[in-house]
Amino acid sequence: MATTPTTTDSRGMATGANRTATTRRFAQTLRVALALTAGLLGGHAVHADATASHRVTVRLEPVSALALEGGDIELAVPRPQDGAPSSASDASCRLDWLTNQASHKITVASSLPSSRLPLSVEAVSAEGGSPVGSVTLTAAAQDLVVSLARGAGHCRLRYTAQASGLEQPTPEVHLITYTLTDLR
Incomplete structure (x- = not known):
């Protein structure tokens, strides 16, 4: 795959046609990463939410x-x-x-x-x-x-x-x- 030189602005962001190509490469990389993750998890869906719980007991001392x-x-x-x-x-x-x-x-x-x-x-x-x-x-x-x-x-x-x-x-x-x- 041939790469085209990337033109960036003063903030280091891709410009013009280069921005579109960069966005496409990122989307493709993300799809591959998600597919690999789903394969590692046995085909289960990946959820972005996570929870954790514990009990808190509030006790009032005798007065x-x-x-x-x-x-x-x-x-x-x-x-x-x-x-x-x-x-x-x-x-x-x-x-x-x-x-x-x-x-x-x-x-x-x-x-x-x-x-x-x-x-x-x-x-x-x-x-x-x-x-x-x-x-x-x-x-x-x-x-x-x-x-x-x-x-x-x-x-x-x-x-x-x-x-x-x-x-x-x-x-x-x-x-x-x-x-x-x-x-x-």
Whole structure:
């Protein structure tokens, strides 16, 4: 096969009749390449599309958060009159929680194993859970709010201290701990 000299422009592209001859040679080469490829593949059609797949698992970690608003509290129980018990209450603190899990509750415990002046706490105006009522505090964790809903919730904390008047007038300092845990 005789070749004709190729004339190119400044970009190296074939020009005029040379462009037509170059295009024809390219088309012929492409046909031969496709025929050879089809022969190597056993006559199966060649597809230009290709795919690949894999799984991606997205997992959300458990979220459990508690926050106390209101700071430390001092309850001053007034002197009992005529031997009758006396008490003092405070509901200035708020407990906030957030969870994305079902079957959770909030427990409460004191740092003191026992107390001369009984101290109790009650979750009032609770939203997002069911309060159990007044709990007399000890060192053992006790349920305060159960059946927490997924999401945010809160309650007011009403502390009440009682005295009969026969106790020695020295203060008791409790460190109160709230824990968000599962119902077990």
